[in-house]
Amino acid sequence: MSHIASLIPSQPPDSALALQPIGGATQANRWRTEAMRSHATPRLLFIARGQGRIIIQGLTHGYFANNLIYIPARTMYGFEAGPTVFGHLLTLPRAMASEWPSEAVHLRLRDVMAQKEFLTLFDGLERELSSDRQHARRAAHYQTGLLAVFFARQIDNQRNTGPDVDRRNSSAARLVAAYTDLIERHFPTDKGIADYAATLGVTATHLTRCCRQTSGQSALTLLSDRRHYEACRMLRETRAPIADVAQVAGYGSAAYFSRVFQARAGQTPSAFRKSVPEQRRAGKH
Incomplete structure (x- = not known):
C-alpha cells in the first residue's frame, strides 16, 4: 500500500480557496463531473440555472436553480452538468472546514430574499478571487466565512423538513x-x-x-x-x-x-x- 500511496500525486490546490465554473461539459470531459470522486477538502456546489441529478454517498438528489450543495471532504459524489446547467464549484480550504457542516447538506433557496442575500455574498467572493488588489485573498476568505454563516442560518431555517430527511435516514x-x-x-x-x-x-x-x-x-x-x-x-x-x-x-x-x-x-x-x-x-x- 505504501507503494500505491507514493504514486498518487500531491494535490496542493485542495488547500487553497478556489472557484471554478461548471456546466455544459463536453462528452470527452463529462468524467470530471459525472464519475464518482471525492476531494481532500470540502466543496460547495452552487447551481445558478438548469436542473439535473447529483449522487452523494450513493443517494440521488434532484437539483434545480438556486440550489446549494455542500460536500464534506472524502465524500463520494458525482453529478450531471448538461448543456442547460450553469453554476460554480467552490473549493474550501482545510483550515476553514470546521466552519461548515460535518455531513452533506442540500439547500434549496426558495425565498427570494435568501437568494438575493446569497448572490450578494457570492458576487463579493468572486470579485475578490479575481482581483489583483492588495489583500484580495484575505478579503475572499472573509467573504467565505460570511457564506458559512449564511449557510448555517439556512440550515436552521430548513432543518428537519422535506422528503430528503426520511430518505437519508x-x-x-x-x-x-x-x-x-x-x-x-x-x-x-x-x-x-x-x-x-x-x-x-x-x-x-x-x-x-x-x-x-x-x-x-x-x-x-x-x-x-x-x-x-x-x-x-x-x-x-x-x-x-x-x-x-x-x-x-x-x-x-x-x-x-x-x-x-x-x-x-x-x-x-x-x-x-x-x-x-x-x-x-x-x-x-
Missing part, C-alpha cells in the same frame, strides 16, 4: 453511505463487491439492491465509477506510467485496465492521455 441509505465510505478507503485495492458486503455484514445481492434503490446504480457501478475517475484524473494530470495508473485506480493489471478503460471511454488510456495538451499535465490535481 432509511436503512438502505445508511448502508449505501457506509459502502461509499469504504470505497473511498479501499478502491485502490482489489476488493470486490462480496468483500465490501462482508465487511458491512450483508450479502452482495442486498448491497446491490440497496444501491439501486438509493442511487439507481448497482454496487459494482459505483465502485467502477470511482476507479474510472481516478484513472482519468491521473492520465490527464500526471505522467505516471499506465501500469502505475492501473494500480493506483484499483485495477488488477495494466492489460485489464486497458480493456475496461477502452470499453468505457471509447479510446485507450494512452490515446485519452494524448488528447490533452502537454502543458496541462502538471503532475498534480
Whole structure:
C-alpha cells in the first residue's frame, strides 16, 4: 500500500480557496463531473440555472436553480452538468472546514430574499478571487466565512423538513453511505463487491439492491465509477506510467485496465492521455 500511496500525486490546490465554473461539459470531459470522486477538502456546489441529478454517498438528489450543495471532504459524489446547467464549484480550504457542516447538506433557496442575500455574498467572493488588489485573498476568505454563516442560518431555517430527511435516514441509505465510505478507503485495492458486503455484514445481492434503490446504480457501478475517475484524473494530470495508473485506480493489471478503460471511454488510456495538451499535465490535481 505504501507503494500505491507514493504514486498518487500531491494535490496542493485542495488547500487553497478556489472557484471554478461548471456546466455544459463536453462528452470527452463529462468524467470530471459525472464519475464518482471525492476531494481532500470540502466543496460547495452552487447551481445558478438548469436542473439535473447529483449522487452523494450513493443517494440521488434532484437539483434545480438556486440550489446549494455542500460536500464534506472524502465524500463520494458525482453529478450531471448538461448543456442547460450553469453554476460554480467552490473549493474550501482545510483550515476553514470546521466552519461548515460535518455531513452533506442540500439547500434549496426558495425565498427570494435568501437568494438575493446569497448572490450578494457570492458576487463579493468572486470579485475578490479575481482581483489583483492588495489583500484580495484575505478579503475572499472573509467573504467565505460570511457564506458559512449564511449557510448555517439556512440550515436552521430548513432543518428537519422535506422528503430528503426520511430518505437519508432509511436503512438502505445508511448502508449505501457506509459502502461509499469504504470505497473511498479501499478502491485502490482489489476488493470486490462480496468483500465490501462482508465487511458491512450483508450479502452482495442486498448491497446491490440497496444501491439501486438509493442511487439507481448497482454496487459494482459505483465502485467502477470511482476507479474510472481516478484513472482519468491521473492520465490527464500526471505522467505516471499506465501500469502505475492501473494500480493506483484499483485495477488488477495494466492489460485489464486497458480493456475496461477502452470499453468505457471509447479510446485507450494512452490515446485519452494524448488528447490533452502537454502543458496541462502538471503532475498534480
